[in-house]
Amino acid sequence: MSPPPARVVTDLSTPEAVRAAYAAHGDELYRLSLRALGDQGGAQDAVQETFLRAWRARETYDVGRASLRTWLFQIARNVVVDAQRARGSRPWLRALADHPTLEEAAPAVPDGWEEQLRRILVEDALRRLGEDHRRALAETYLADRPYPEVAAELGIPESTLRSRVFYGLKALRVVMEEMEVRP
Known part of the structure; x- marks a missing residue:
């Protein structure tokens, strides 16, 4: 037990x-x-x-x-x-x-x-973001992996990954502002 x-x-x-x-x-x-x-x-x-x-x-x-x-x-x-x-x-x-x-x-x-x-x-x-945006940011920014490699692993076009990163960063900025975290 x-x-x-x-x-x-x-x-x-x-x-x-x-x-x-x-x-x-x-x-x-x-x-x-x-x-x-x-x-x-x-x-x-x-x-x-x-x-x-x-x-x-x-x-x-x-x-x-x-x-x-x-x-x-x-x-x-x-x-x-x-x-x-x-x-x-x-x-x-x-x-x-x-x-x-x-x-x-x-x-x-x-x-x-x-x-x-x-x-x-x-x-x-990051925990407050949607799974797609969180994963895109984690793999590209935090793990510093190339976009083509991550897109292939996720099974999505590279342009879709780039879009998720772009909007994920925007959402992350909003969340950080809500948390009153200054850059």
């Missing part, structure tokens, strides 16, 4: 939902925070602050605009940026960090964080 499927969390309306969201996304938020901040304590604080801000703003979350995961990552990004700014304005805080952790952790690279967050947002936006 297989275990019951994991509960998909779509809100933070109860303490139980927050615990489920933490179980589902806490580890990944911690890893990204650790990579961006470079110390375990700061990463733990960032994750805790992320869930605290999410709990306080739970009424503003709209499942129609973004997944809970995407929303949490946007909050975490802001928390990490705030922590980096605080660290920059108070250099003595860096001396209090866990030095062995700093040596093992990757250097603070906000661009890596931005890239990861962008990838999450694009994945979420």
